[in-house]
Amino acid sequence: MSAKVVSKLKSQFGDRILDTTNFRGDETVTVALKDWVEVATFLKEDDACDMSMFVDLTAVDWPERETEGEPRFDLMLFLRSYTKKHRIAVRTKVKDQEKAPTLTSIWAGATWPEREVWDMFGIFFKGHRDMRRILLYEEFEGHPLRKDYPIDKAQPLIEYRDVEGTRKLPPFGIEEGQPFARVNWEERLAGRDQQVSPSIGAQVGQQRTLSDSRVAAAELAEVQAAVDAEPPPEAPQE
Amino acid sequence: MQPLDEVFEEEDGSFELPTNPMRLNMGPSHPAMHGTIRMVLDLDGETIENVDVQPGYLHRGFEKSCERGTWQQVFPYTDRLNYVSPMLNNIGFSLAVEKLLDIEVPERCQYYRVILGELSRITDHFTCNGATAMELGAFTPFLWLLKVREMVWGVLERESGARMTHSFGRIGGMAHPPTAGFKDWVMALIPEIERVLIETEALLARNRIFLDRMDGVGVLSQERALELGASGIVLRSTGIEYDVRKDHPYMVYDRFDFEVPVGCDGDNWDRFTLRQEEIRQSVRIIKQAIEQMPDEGPINVDDPRIILPEKNEVYNTIEATISHFKLVMEGVKPPKGAVYSFTEGGNGELGFYIISDGSGTPYRVRVRPPCWFNLQSSREMMIGDLMADIIPTFGSINMIGGECDR
Known part of the structure; x- marks a missing residue:
């Protein structure tokens, strides 16, 4: 949304701006994680940029990038200038288990979004004063917006702390019979499943679905072979 | 805090008893906390020394659920973000996907969306002002405002078929013509x-x-409001003129003559009066839009990859049947890429950061909820005020649980 800010950043940081993209009018610059705070400080304090308004901070999970040796997460920062009315998005890449530096000392508004990113993606922020979970509860296991977190995963229920021996039971079983999501990330990351939905998957020749005729045929052949191998029952002797 | 063994006597002979701050738990089962917010207060007498605002009681996994189905299947979820003005969320999400697809809906649809959106904004502000008054004991304005809100919802019901959760937006148009x-x-x-x-x-x-309870209570400064990411009424009450409809016009908002009212103190009274004034501006926009809106013309974009074919054709021609089947089963397939699209929601800048991987399923849908940031800045408004001031302050930021916790 502002090419001026991008050129200003390029002249200031040179090669340290790793990439710039303009898609549908949205300007995004990519920086390394070690330059994250420095670029953010510059954007806030430089008079030509003057990004005084904090808009949003979020993350995106790309688990398939990890197999290529790339960092797994994207941290996205959205900013706006009140005086200049321009906007920019800054991206950096974070590895799994890597700690990102906090931006709360630059914009106080980053406090809750960073807590949310920690809650949902498990990216820890160094220097943040209050890294508690924010939307979920402390006993929650895992970080739900990671792609390898199954959407229908059941969480262990927390025992009542005051009544001894009381356990709450889930209202339904873990298996509800029908796949809940169109993408099975567990299968996809294991390289067994590239499809997006069962109907499309069958068209592109995906390797495994419940209704795949090849699987069904193979299973049928197995059963037939087992039946054939069994000796016929002897006729009862009279 | 002074230790107890200290000498109490002041130099002038008066006594000052040492005090400890009292920790008080407010909510989530408190009528004014909407059942979704917990506040842990440190009180010095009745003055709030510190407050920890804890959201999350209405978290339903909006963003995770969106990664499950098709792009069209996100619309019912957006209804349940800000459930007082669902039409604005529908429109905001439609615009985001349309930006990703790089299409623009016909002019008649844009006017239609503007009118429905402004009606929704009116209901949003009515609800907030009415609820604020009710929480302070004034029940009459609440009922009167809700009476008119029901009338507005009556019109929206006649258009969309549902009173609140309309699910009326579509990618590339609306579900029905006016x-x-x-x-x-x-x-x-x-x-x-x-x-x-x-x-x-x-x-x-x-x-x-x-x-007494509104004026000068819950003050937020300009710098802090900007830094904390506040938007909408909360930001404008501090005197900052930022309205997405004016600063980054989308749809046909640049064709209307309207003003962006701003406050000066950033207190509850400013937020109350600004809502009243914004309803007037919305009425102004609606009047102009009704005049300019064409009576004839298409509502949806003409693209069989995006818009479902007419039912008559679906039942009678094989091409439309296939098109219908593919749209329902596979969904709209936006090109690979990521966009951040933002509109003026009921409470401020409602942003959607959406990523497509080229398939029919959203890769990521991030909603930037205005309430989230407004609630974050409410901590600053409350510290230093009396405990009873939480009720009007919390009421005037119009926290909507569905949008805040998603």
């Missing part, structure tokens, strides 16, 4: 809205109790 009586019904609403605005102000604006 009904025959649409313009007349909207025009019939306007005198009612204007009348109830005057009545509310007559009831509240010179009410001593109401003024």
Whole structure:
């Protein structure tokens, strides 16, 4: 949304701006994680940029990038200038288990979004004063917006702390019979499943679905072979 | 805090007893906390020394659920973000996907969206002002405002079929074209809205109790509001003129003559009056949009990859049947890429950061909820005030649980 800010950043940081993209009018610059705070400080304090308004901070999970040796997460920062009315998005890449530096000392508004990113993606922020979970509860296991977190995963229920021996039971079983999501990330990351939905998957020749005729045929052949191998029952002797 | 063994006696001979801050738990089961927010307060007498605002009680996994189905299947979820003005969320999400697809809906649809959106904004502000007054003990304005809100929802129901959760937006258009009586019904609403605005102000604006609890309470400074990411009424009450409709016009908002009212103190009273004033501006926009809106013309974009074919054709031609099947089973397939699209929601900048991987399923849908940031800045408004001031302050930021916790 502002090419001026991008050129200003390029002249200031040179090669340290790793990439710039303009898609549908949205300007995004990519920086390394070690330059994250420095670029953010510059954007806030430089008079030509003057990004005084904090808009949003979020993350995106790309688990398939990890197999290529790339960092797994994207941290996205959205900013706006009140005086200049321009906007920019800054991206950096974070590895799994890597700690990102906090931006709360630059914009106080980053406090809750960073807590949310920690809650949902498990990216820890160094220097943040209050890294508690924010939307979920402390006993929650895992970080739900990671792609390898199954959407229908059941969480262990927390025992009542005051009544001894009381356990709450889930209202339904873990298996509800029908796949809940169109993408099975567990299968996809294991390289067994590239499809997006069962109907499309069958068209592109995906390797495994419940209704795949090849699987069904193979299973049928197995059963037939087992039946054939069994000796016929002897006729009862009279 | 002083240790107890210290000498209490001051130099002038008076006594000052040492005090400890009291920790008090407020909510989530508190009527004014909407059942979704917990506040842990550190009180010095009745003054708030520190407050920890804890959201999350209404978290339903909106963003995770969106990664499950098709792009069209996100619309019912957006209804449940800000459930007082669902149409604005529908439109905001439609615009985001349309930006990703790089299409623009026909002009008639844009006017239609503007009118429906502004009606939703009116209901949003009515609800907030009415609820704020009710929480301070004034029940009459609440009922009067809700009476008119029901009338507005009546019109929206006639258009979309549902009172609140419309699911009326579509990628590349709307679910139905405007009904025959649409313009007349909207025009019939306007005198009612204007009348109830005057009545509310007559009831509240010179009410001593109401003024005492609103004026000068819950103050937020300009710099902090900007830094904390506040938007909408909360930001404008501090005197900052930022309205997405004016600063980054989308749809046909640049064709209307309207003003962005701003406050000066950033207190509850400013937020209350700004909502009243914004309803007036919304009425102004609606009047102009009704005049300019064409009566004839298409509502949806003409693209069989995006819009479902007519039912008549689906039942009679094989091409439309296939198109219908593919759209329902596979969904709209936006090109690979990521966009951040933002509109002015009921509470401020409602942003959608959406990523497509080229398939029919959203890769990531991030919603930037205005309430989230407004609630974050409410901590600053409350510290230093009295405990009873939490009720009007919390009421005037219009926290909507569905949007805040997603």
